[in-house]
Amino acid sequence: IGAEDKEGLTQLVDGLHESDVAEVISRLEPDERIEFVRLLGRDFDFTALTEVDEKVRLHILSELAPTDVADGLADLDSDDAVYILEDLPDEQSEAILAQLPFAMRHRLKRSLDFPEESAGRRMQTDFVAMPPFWTVGQVIDTLREEKDLPDHFTEIFVVDAAFRLLGTVKLDRLLRSLRPVKITEIMDEDPRTIQADEDQEEAARIFQRYDLLSAAVVDDSNRLVGILTIDDIVDIIEAEAEEDIRALAGAGDAELSDTPLYVARTRIPWLMINMMTAFLASGVIAIFDGTIQAMVALAVLMPVVTALGGNAGIQAMTVTVRALSQREITKRNVARVMARETIVALMNGTAVAVAVGIVAAIWFANIELGGVIACSIVFNIICAGFFGATLPMLLDRIGVDPAVASSVFLSTLTDVIGFFAFLGIASWWFGLG
Amino acid sequence: IGAEDKEGLTQLVDGLHESDVAEVISRLEPDERIEFVRLLGRDFDFTALTEVDEKVRLHILSELAPTDVADGLADLDSDDAVYILEDLPDEQSEAILAQLPFAMRHRLKRSLDFPEESAGRRMQTDFVAMPPFWTVGQVIDTLREEKDLPDHFTEIFVVDAAFRLLGTVKLDRLLRSLRPVKITEIMDEDPRTIQADEDQEEAARIFQRYDLLSAAVVDDSNRLVGILTIDDIVDIIEAEAEEDIRALAGAGDAELSDTPLYVARTRIPWLMINMMTAFLASGVIAIFDGTIQAMVALAVLMPVVTALGGNAGIQAMTVTVRALSQREITKRNVARVMARETIVALMNGTAVAVAVGIVAAIWFANIELGGVIACSIVFNIICAGFFGATLPMLLDRIGVDPAVASSVFLSTLTDVIGFFAFLGIASWWFGLG
Structure with missing residues (x-):
């Protein structure tokens, strides 16, 4: 298809919706994309560029002459034109704007003057x-x-x-x-x-x-x-x-078309932060190394306490983060949300703790160990529920996006509390360490 | 306001949009809600019921007579009426339908005959x-x-x-x-x-x-x-x-207005499943209890290996689940997605592993321990990336919603692989256990 067959290509694209053209572009190799747009020339509908990934769009635009881009934009709705222009480097968008007819240039500039992610950027300036x-x-x-x-x-x-x-x-x-x-x-x-x-x-x-x-x-x-x-x-x-x-998964904003190197860069920050917080949890275990040496069963059971705390915390946190971002949480119900999450944690924590306690007691033929792990799980899950609801609300209050920062801090918190509770109670009860 | 002052109430509600009326209802106590709808009588706009939580709606409807509900529904758009009727028990909706004028009853029944969550249920049957x-x-x-x-x-x-x-x-x-x-x-x-x-x-x-x-x-x-x-x-x-x-957080479908008991019930299944999988990971540690006894530092560092594997896995999984649910993954790019996630994991895994290795080597004054933990982290994160991308696609292929089932299984997988790799390599390298 990229064999210079301009007419065949024009016919092919003619009946397609801009979203379908965008899909064709996405499936081409980077060089073929430029060739595709060039070959089509004036028959290329620039609206398709609003439907492709940002990287692809910037790459194509950087290879085209400002006059060609200006010609393409002139036919577009103003909101689509703004969408295409706003991510370009300043000089490039200036060069393109300079080629546009006065009325359109004026309208686009006014839209671009509004802050990023504002209604003014997304609006259509063509109306009756x-x-x-x-x-x-x-x-x-x-x-x-x-x-x-x-x-x-x-x-x-x-x-x-x-x-x-x-x-x-x-x-x-x-x-x-x-x-x-x-x-x-x-x-x-x-x-x-x-x-x-x-x-x-x-x-x-x-x-x-x-x-x-x-x-x-x-x-x-x-x-x-x-x-x-x-x-x-x-x-x-x-x-x-x-x-x-x-944000909840710390997964970055990479798109399917991005290179592995770029994807890796968007994800590494949270892994590094997680590494530091994981060492914090390790530090807690290190305090009790004597206890573990005396009773290896504790090392075997540790992950159960923290896995359950983490899971219960994430449940409470996800619900709170979504309620916050949909503005469902108001001053009037903050206390109710916190109380509810804590009560839910108390109920579920007790249920899970009893189950784990029984399994642990039978496995290690040690009823006391079962009691110790059950107590620490109840305690850890209640903390998880309470902080899972409170942490996002606190972050939101001080102006940090609760979705971004909550999960890593919460899982550290539940790990630290879990290890402290389990190893601490065990060390005290069995007189170890 | 609930003091039987019908006129004051009617005036209050008169200027409000249905969403605002819904908010007023949500803030009332359950008994007051019924009173509120009764007092307003024919002045109550049933559209407001489409904007409240499902439990609240069912509760209010169950307390009203079928004729009153039918009167209220008669003024609604057909899609709103279907939305209100579809969650009611069969007898109740039959009773209400029987009270409606013939033409409307016929139209609503036709909509209700289409499967749940189909376009036919959501459509508006009033058109020109x-x-x-x-x-x-x-x-x-x-x-x-x-x-x-x-x-x-x-x-x-x-x-x-x-x-x-x-x-x-x-x-x-x-x-x-x-x-x-x-x-x-x-x-x-x-x-x-x-x-x-x-x-x-x-x-x-x-x-x-x-x-x-x-x-x-x-x-x-x-x-x-x-x-x-x-x-x-x-x-x-x-x-x-x-x-x-x-689904990714196993957080159930409870709404802010639900009781703690109901919320707890929606969340406990995943905690129980997580408990079983956590014991699986414990079983792996138990295999190496001799190794740990000989070298407690391993127990201290274990959580770092699994926390990082879990985090990297969730990153890969979240991106894959979203790409699947937006139909961005096709047969043509399955292999590319898997390869990309594995390469990303290799890059980030190596970076994190080197950092952890250095910290561990200095902390325990043991360079070999640093090397062992670094190797196990690279291995674990690569597995996490690979399975994080593959597991959701496999579940999707066999018709299971990948968002629901992935995270618990994935975290078990990365825990088991992480403990196995770290304790296994350590036990072999240091000749312990």
């Missing part, structure tokens, strides 16, 4: 705005005659001379109204709007809460600057959940 | 369908006159006499066309449709891939039975990510 004194008939006639409209829209915005938002009219409402009706009579006068500098996750939450399909984005002085539509929001929600999952 | 021989003018006039239309719609479906889908017309397209144009000329003749018995997650994937706002749901014979809109899809995507996160 009408003055408040028009009638339904005038609006419909204008829509029929006007050529320069967005590809697709579901509502019309009513703005005053200073472009301040007065209301919105959904298209179905417009269609069902008679021509002489004034649009101010059928508009929704108090639509939910989103501030342009609002964080995109906050915007996503407003969309979800109120089941919005689109919302006006306004600046500080309530002037309409763009619209957010729900398809952009879907991507934000996915990305946020993905971030939580990966 | 028009015959193919109409013109834009006729369509607009009909929309203006017809009273019994859905509250909100963004496209019109063109169907033949047997209700088979011929195409769709988006409202903006309709508005921009002249009245004499036939709707068949402006319709999209090949819209993406979704089979009613398709799994809802599959439907969500189609929406995301093609950035759809709504899609027609058709039955086996391509007859239009409903529409899916993106706001339903957002909820499905959220629920799916949530499922993955909780």
